[in-house]
Amino acid sequence: MTVQALKSAIEDLHKEALKRLIRALKDDPAAGVRLREALGDQVVYGVLLFHGLVREPLEVRVQKALDEVRPFMHQHGGDVELVAVRPLDTVEVRLVGACHGCPASSQTLTEGVERAIRQHCPEILHIHQVSKGRTETKPAGNGVATLHFVSPFALRTRDGWIDAARLDEIPDGSILERELKGRSLLLYRQGTQVSCMDNRCAHLGMALEMGEIVDGVITCPYHGFKYLLETGECLTAPEVQLTVHAVKVMGERVQVRLEE
Numbered sequence: 633m634t635v636q637a638l639k640s641a642i643e644d645l646h647k648e649a650l651k652r653l654i655r656a657l658k659d660d661p662a663a664g665v666r667l668r669e670a671l672g673d674q675v676v677y678g679v680l681l682f683h684g685l686v687r688e689p690l691e692v693r694v695q696k697a698l699d700e701v702r703p704f705m706h707q708h709g710g711d712v713e714l715v716a717v718r719p720l721d722t723v724e725v726r727l728v729g730a731c732h733g734c735p736a737s738s739q740t741l742t743e744g745v746e747r748a749i750r751q752h753c754p755e756i757l758h759i760h761q762v763s764k765g766r767t768e769t770k771p772a773g774n775g776v777a778t779l780h781f782v783s784p785f786a787l788r789t790r791d792g793w794i795d796a797a798r799l800d801e802i803p804d805g806s807i808l809e810r811e812l813k814g815r816s817l818l819l820y821r822q823g824t825q826v827s828c829m830d831n832r833c834a835h836l837g838m839a840l841e842m843g844e845i846v847d848g849v850i851t852c853p854y855h856g857f858k859y860l861l862e863t864g865e866c867l868t869a870p871e872v873q874l875t876v877h878a879v880k881v882m883g884e885r886v887q888v889r890l891e892e
């Protein structure tokens with residue numbers, strides 16, 4: 633065994649032990665509180681971060697998401713500023729430069745900024761676009777869009793959208809299972825907001841569509857893992873989540889773009 637392989641094996645062992653320890657503590661509400669307090673210790677936090685058992689602070693992840701989309705916005709003379717992160721689930725941003733007041737700004741927000749924030753911070757449910765004198769509230773889902781203008785992100789994402797369903801085929805507050813490009817997907821709808829994810833439980837990969845749905849949470853019928861259908865976030869084991877796909881609602885049509 634090489635030194636590198638030995639090092640990786642030891643790290644894996646430590647990670648597994650820490651994971652089991654955290655799980656055991658989380659089951660006891662009092663111990664869970666102590667665990668959160670312990671995360672205030674930089675050494676404890678640093679070790680758990682190294683093993684991928686805690687996330688970076690929300691604001692750091694939001695900034696990383698915005699840094700990812702900025703180069704595309706800069707090409708068009710625009711930019712985005714982070715105005716505020718409001719725990720637990722809200723971010724306020726401001727589109728500036730050429731993006732401010734641009735008729736395509738709503739698409740820029742949806743296709744670029746929102747998508748990046750959702751990828752880095754699945755717990756964010758609301759993105760508010762703040763402009764001088766007013767705030768536009770935008771859920772972190774995907775709103776109805778009628779496209780008359782082309783945003784920089786539309787140029788980047790013109791390809792790859794697949795027609796998935798009619799909006800009214802998806803029962804409100806529930807799911808529709810669809811087979812697309814050989815993948816089984818779940819489409820979840822709340823009013824005009826639609827999310828899409830693989831129909832594969834992150835536990836053992838079983839299909840989820842027969843799971844019970846209560847208040848936007850689906851429970852895997854096999855071993856009970858719970859997932860937020862809006863974001864794919866796993867409530868049972870926060871270190872895993874469902875694979876989610878970008879969604880666009882164009883009038884009555886729902887389109888998705890599949891992640892790898």
Ligand code: FES
Pocket residue numbers: 833834835836837838852853854855856857
């Ligand atoms: S396969 Fe879903 S919880 Fe086990």
